[in-house]
Structure formats: structure tokens, C-alpha cells
Ligand code: SF4
């Protein structure tokens with residue numbers, strides 16, 4: 293049995309003992325608060341006629357002024373050959389610039405509601421001590437992204453948006469559109485029984501596009517104290533994209549530059565040795581030259 297699979301029971305106990313329960317779960321709670329806050333901002337409009345954020349994750353309006361649009365949904369509309377409204381393009385640009393600055397997959401771990409479904413499957417997987425399954429190639433999501441962008445050119449329709457689980461979950465929760473819930477159950481079961489982190493870590497085209505957007509983001513998680521690593525493997529157990537960790541822990545560069553990192557901060561939470569921190573490139577460079 294690998295060290296990784298043996299860890300699945302009592303992982304993070306060292307961090308809880310060393311840092312306390314709250315600090316060992318801090319970013320997990322902050323992320324859940326962020327995901328729920330975004331949802332509540334959308335929900336209070338239809339419920340209480342308080343339109344702080346009107347629409348859904350595909351297209352919305354902040355305070356009745358600022359347009360916000362999903363870059364992938366907007367790209368699909370453009371590729372159908374129909375020029376979208378200017379506000380849709382402006383909204384997509386605002387979102388693209390925001391995530392290019394803070395980190396593309398910050399969307400995945402701090403905003404996207406599907407993340408709660410896939411994190412739950414991963415948690416249950418650890419609790420049930422289910423065996424690791426053969427992994428799909430992580431590059432599959434980029435091929436799927438290409439297919440999603442090809443479909444509107446071939447069909448003239450934004451086909452992916454009919455089944456994209458990200459807006460489907462919002463529609464289901466906000467408008468009781470229960471028909472889309474089967475998709476989320478399917479993702480949960482896929483992640484639980486077929487392949488670990490299958491959806492968000494291998495398949496989702498939205499996550500793939502956000503990863504591309506965040507490639508040059510100045511904010512990254514860094515293994516600033518890699519020398520203190522005692523190979524306990526807790527970060528590998530909890531990381532949804534564990535392939536990004538090894539270069540930072542074992543390589544010459546502390547910063548996790550692989551844009552598949554969702555910047556979820558769980559590696560920071562569970563590390564008793566305080567190896568990881570959020571850092572910006574400029575501060576890290578300045579520290580390294582001192
Ligand atoms: S990978 Fe896709 S479904 Fe998963 S959190 Fe990111 S956008 Fe949401």
C-alpha cells in the first residue's frame with residue numbers, strides 16, 4: 293500500500309495538533325463562505341427583490357451597472373457567428389482580467405458551486421478509504437475545451453451551455469430546475485466511484501479555460517519553507533491537483549507556477565510545518581534576492 297493511501301485516515305492531525313483546528317481548516321471555511329456568499333448574492337434578488345447581483349454565473353449585472361459574463365459562454369456565442377451584445381463582451385473581459393490577476397482557478401475553489409459537490413465526493417472517498425483508481429490524463433480537459441469551442445462553429449448553437457454543470461447547479465438551486473440535478477449526482481458518483489477528482493481535475497472545460505487565463509497571474513501558492521517538509525504527504529492527500537506540488541517541494545522554484553493549482557489553500561491549512569503560503573511573484577523575488 294502506498295504512503296499516500298495509508299495517510300487517508302488520519303491526515304492533517306499533525307496540523308490540527310500543531311496549529312489548532314481553526315488554522316488547519318481556515319481556507320476551507322473561507323472558501324465555503326465565499327462560495328455561499330456568491331450564491332446568496334444571486335438568490336436575494338429573486339427572493340427579496342434586492343438586486344445586488346442579478347443573473348447567474350453565465351451572465352450577470354453587479355449593482356445594476358457592472359456587467360459580468362462567463363468568458364467560455366461568451367466565446368461560444370461569438371463562435372456561433374452571432375455577435376453578442378457589447379455588455380456581454382465587456383462582462384467577459386472584466387471577468388477574464390480579474391481572474392488573470394488573482395489566479396484563473398480561484399474561480400474553481402472560491403466561487404464555483406460544483407466544487408462543493410466534488411470536494412464532498414473526495415472527502416467521502418477518503419472516509420470510505422476507497423482505493424485509488426486508474427487516472428485519466430489531466431490534459432483531457434483541454435481537449436474537451438477545444439471540442440466545446442468547435443461545437444458552436446459546427447452547429448451554430450452554444451451546445452455546451454445546455455449541460456454545463458456550473459450554470460445547471462445555479463439554475464437548479466435558484467429556480468428549482470430539478471431536471472439538471474441528475475448531472476450533479478452523476479459527477480458526484482463519477483468522482484466517488486470511478487475516478488478520483490474526475491470532473492474538476494480532468495474533464496471540466498470551464499476549469500481548463502480559467503487555468504489558461506491564470507497562467508501569468510502574479511498571485512500563487514508557494515512552498516516558501518520547502519526545507520521544513522517532513523514528507524508527511526498530507527498536502528498530497530488533500531490537493532485536488534497533486535501533480536502541481538512536487539516541482540515546488542522538490543524542485544528549485546518554490547512558487548507553484550502550474551496554473552492547474554486552484555489556489556484553494558488546503559495545502560497551507562494541512563501543513564504542520566508551515567511550508568506553504570500565498571505569495572505574489574514580486575514579493576517572492578524581492579525576498580529571494582535579499
Ligand atoms: S473545474 Fe469546473 S466544475 Fe470544477 S470547480 Fe472549476 S469550473 Fe467548477
Ligand code: SF4
Nearest residue numbers: 531553554556557559
Ligand atoms: S497546491 Fe495547494 S492551493 Fe494548489 S490546488 Fe493543491 S492544495 Fe490547493
